[in-house]
Amino acid sequence: MIKFDNVNKWFGSHHVLKDIDLEVPEGKVAVICGPSGSGKSTLIRCINRLEKIQSGEIFVDGTAVHGKNKLTELRAEIGFVFQQFNLYPHMSVIDNITLAPTKVKKMDMNQAKELARELLVKVGIEEKAHAYPVQLSGGQQQRVAIARGLAMNPKIMLFDEPTSALDPEMINEVLEVMVKLAKDGMTMVVVTHEMGFAKEVGDSIVFMDDGAIVERNSPATFFTNPEHDRTRQFLNKILP
Amino acid sequence: MLENFNFRIIIEYFPLFMQGLWGTVSLSFFSLIGALLIGLIVCVARVSRVKIFSIPAIIFTEAVRSTPLLMQLFFLYFGLPSLGVRLGEVETGIIALSVNSGAYIAEIIRAGVMSVSQGQIEAATSSGLNFIQRLRYIVMPQAIGVTIPALLGQMIVLVKDSALLALISVLEITRAAQLLASERFMPAEGFFTAALMYLFLYYILKWISSYWQKRLIYTQA
Amino acid sequence: MQEFYINSLIDSLPFFFKGWFITLELSGISLITSTIGGLILGVLKYLRIPIIKYIVAGYVDLIRGTPFLVQIFIIFFILPEWNINLEAFASAVLALTIYGIAYICEIVYSALETISKGQVEAATSSGLNLFQTLRYVILPQAYRPILPPLVGQYVLMVKDTAIVSVIGLTDITRVGWLTVQRIPDGILVFGLVGIFYFVTCYPMILLANHLERKFTIQSSSL
Ligand SMILES: Nc1ncnc2c1ncn2[C@@H]1O[C@H](COP(=O)(O)OP(=O)(O)OP(=O)(O)O)[C@@H](O)[C@H]1O
Ligand SMILES: [Mg+2]
Numbered sequence: 001m002i003k004f005d006n007v008n009k010w011f012g013s014h015h016v017l018k019d020i021d022l023e024v025p026e027g028k029v030a031v032i033c034g035p036s037g038s039g040k041s042t043l044i045r046c047i048n049r050l051e052k053i054q055s056g057e058i059f060v061d062g063t064a065v066h067g068k069n070k071l072t073e074l075r076a077e078i079g080f081v082f083q084q085f086n087l088y089p090h091m092s093v094i095d096n097i098t099l100a101p102t103k104v105k106k107m108d109m110n111q112a113k114e115l116a117r118e119l120l121v122k123v124g125i126e127e128k129a130h131a132y133p134v135q136l137s138g139g140q141q142q143r144v145a146i147a148r149g150l151a152m153n154p155k156i157m158l159f160d161e162p163t164s165a166l167d168p169e170m171i172n173e174v175l176e177v178m179v180k181l182a183k184d185g186m187t188m189v190v191v192t193h194e195m196g197f198a199k200e201v202g203d204s205i206v207f208m209d210d211g212a213i214v215e216r217n218s219p220a221t222f223f224t225n226p227e228h229d230r231t232r233q234f235l236n237k238i239l240p
Numbered sequence: 241m242l243e244n245f246n247f248r249i250i251i252e253y254f255p256l257f258m259q260g261l262w263g264t265v266s267l268s269f270f271s272l273i274g275a276l277l278i279g280l281i282v283c284v285a286r287v288s289r290v291k292i293f294s295i296p297a298i299i300f301t302e303a304v305r306s307t308p309l310l311m312q313l314f315f316l317y318f319g320l321p322s323l324g325v326r327l328g329e330v331e332t333g334i335i336a337l338s339v340n341s342g343a344y345i346a347e348i349i350r351a352g353v354m355s356v357s358q359g360q361i362e363a364a365t366s367s368g369l370n371f372i373q374r375l376r377y378i379v380m381p382q383a384i385g386v387t388i389p390a391l392l393g394q395m396i397v398l399v400k401d402s403a404l405l406a407l408i409s410v411l412e413i414t415r416a417a418q419l420l421a422s423e424r425f426m427p428a429e430g431f432f433t434a435a436l437m438y439l440f441l442y443y444i445l446k447w448i449s450s451y452w453q454k455r456l457i458y459t460q461a
Numbered sequence: 462m463q464e465f466y467i468n469s470l471i472d473s474l475p476f477f478f479k480g481w482f483i484t485l486e487l488s489g490i491s492l493i494t495s496t497i498g499g500l501i502l503g504v505l506k507y508l509r510i511p512i513i514k515y516i517v518a519g520y521v522d523l524i525r526g527t528p529f530l531v532q533i534f535i536i537f538f539i540l541p542e543w544n545i546n547l548e549a550f551a552s553a554v555l556a557l558t559i560y561g562i563a564y565i566c567e568i569v570y571s572a573l574e575t576i577s578k579g580q581v582e583a584a585t586s587s588g589l590n591l592f593q594t595l596r597y598v599i600l601p602q603a604y605r606p607i608l609p610p611l612v613g614q615y616v617l618m619v620k621d622t623a624i625v626s627v628i629g630l631t632d633i634t635r636v637g638w639l640t641v642q643r644i645p646d647g648i649l650v651f652g653l654v655g656i657f658y659f660v661t662c663y664p665m666i667l668l669a670n671h672l673e674r675k676f677t678i679q680s681s682s683l
Pocket of ligand 1: 011014016034035036037038039040041042043
């Protein structure tokens with residue numbers, strides 16, 4: 001479904017992604033972790049070309065992302081959830097969700113609203129349809145952001161530290177939604193340090209350091225018996 | 241000092257001043273429309289990141305902002321005929337005001353555009369919205385909201401700037417005062433009346449502006 | 462024809478330079494006087510001295526609410542009626558100063574407002590008097606928010622000196638106006654005038670932008 005083929009990226013002279021090879025099969029969940037500045041965000045942002053790469057190629061569903069000119073359809077197939085939610089503050093919750101379906105897919109407004117309501121039920125905040133983002137808690141905003149991503153009926157969902165900006169008591173409500181999505185068979189790439197989530201639904205865990213993938217393993221091996229010292233050190237730091 | 245102030249003459253010239261008031265208001269209004277159009281186009285060209293659009297937009301804004309309106313007015317007033325374009329004083333004046341304010345409004349809107357977070361734009365990009373759609377649905381609605389007070393400020397500037405059109409004989413408030421001053425040799429009566437009329441317009445606009453600011457704070461809370 | 466115009470324009474260049482010097486002289490003097498006046502008035506407003514507060518506010522509204530052209534006409538035509546006779550240059554400096562003060566005073570005042578009241582309280586409770594508090598505590602902090610808009614205001618004032626050409630001062634704009642009577646090509650003549658303004662104002666705009674970037678970055682990293 002997603003395939004990185006020897007991808008390299010520089011910011012100026014700063015080499016931030018080094019020879020990345022990675023595959024995420026359909027319906028599987030890849031969890032990416034690693035220290036700050038290791039390139040996790042950059043890696044995930046390359047998948048829908050929010051960042052350009054300088055060599056190698058990324059394939060989504062068989063299409064080369066960076067060789068392609070027409071991005072709209074590709075981006076419509078990939079939902080993206082940001083650390084900072086990035087809801088549109090001038091629109092109500094329901095308008096946030098219906099914007100892309102009606103403008104990009106030209107879906108009928110009534111149909112889009114129907115869809116939005118279903119998605120709000122799915123993320124558990126159907127009563128907030130007409131609220132504005134500032135009136136919601138962080139956890140609620142992030143669930144709206146997930147619903148907004150799902151509204152384009154994507155084949156893939158990308159998450160960049162979706163719970164890092166949340167107060168601890170709100171983290172679970174967001175993770176629950178994500179677990180449900182994973183169990184429904186969504187292909188997901190998730191940058192997170194929530195290791196409970198990784199154990200429960202992760203199919204593979206990727207550890208990045210300094211722009212390179214150091215280790216990639218099933219959760220069982222990754223947590224109990226990592227191959228690399230660097231991984232072990234990192235786990236010692238973040239695991240309770 | 242003002243013991244000789246002649247109120248009679250002001251009453252006599254009142255109809256002329258009313259015409260002048262109307263002139264100032266309508267000149268400012270049409271120039272504002274023109275300036276908004278120019279400002280919007282120049283701003284979009286500037287943020288487009290396409291060099292053949294953004295570079296002319298930058299040159300235009302910087303050239304307008306580094307030269308006086310009076311010079312621009314003379315440039316068009318004496319310059320358009322030598323290009324073979326014959327326009328009336330009113331049209332020339334409106335064009336000069338629109339071009340001048342357009343450059344400032346472009347910057348005002350651009351500041352509003354910049355105030356919309358990069359993250360929202362990325363979110364919109366990720367869900368497949370193209371450049372125009374991002375401007376239309378995400379950036380502009382928010383940019384306009386925060387720029388309204390600055391635009392009203394520009395409107396105040398525009399009202400005052402329109403006084404310069406008196407120098408190319410367009411009838412507005414200052415021209416009315418000039419006529420009174422030169423026909424009856426009563427500059428004090430003329431220019432104090434003019435100043436009062438401008439203050440009247442100024443306070444109206446200021447009041448609208450503070451009303452908006454309050455609303456803005458209210459809706460953000 | 463065009464070539465003839467260009468040649469006679471080149472012959473008039475010394476005239477243009479003279480006009481430019483008048484513009485610079487006028488701007489330079491008025492910038493200094495109005496900065497001093499604006500600082501004083503801004504501080505007075507900040508100190509919230511009851512009566513002065515209203516006088517300053519009224520003065521600022523009066524100047525900001527009326528066109529500079531009308532102000533200069535009032536000063537030039539009406540002062541003589543009250544037996545105050547100033548020559549054109551002095552009238553122009555006076556008008557520009559009165560005008561500049563009103564704007565600079567607001568810049569100073571809003572910059573001072575950004576400094577927390579706690580600073581004043583801390584300084585006065587450690588025994589500094591009002592003047593010392595201003596001199597050592599408040600103004601050194603205020604120059605950052607003051608400088609960028611102040612330079613921006615200078616640009617506006619240099620441009621507004623063009624308007625004093627209406628009372629007969631032979632600044633660069635009036636030189637253009639006089640020249641266009643002889644050389645009837647407005648694009649050429651006022652294009653040249655524009656170049657003089659551009660080389661004067663554009664560096665100031667760049668400076669204002671630079672100061673703005675410098676000071677906002679520094680203060681956000683505090
Ligand atoms: N737009 C940019 N321009 C220049 N350098 C950048 C840019 N974005 C990121 N970088 C650099 O690239 C490197 C990788 O950044 P990235 O944001 O991908 O790290 P990360 O693993 O997501 O870190 P974090 O856990 O802090 O989010 C960092 O050294 C960062 O400073
Ligand atoms: Mg990151």
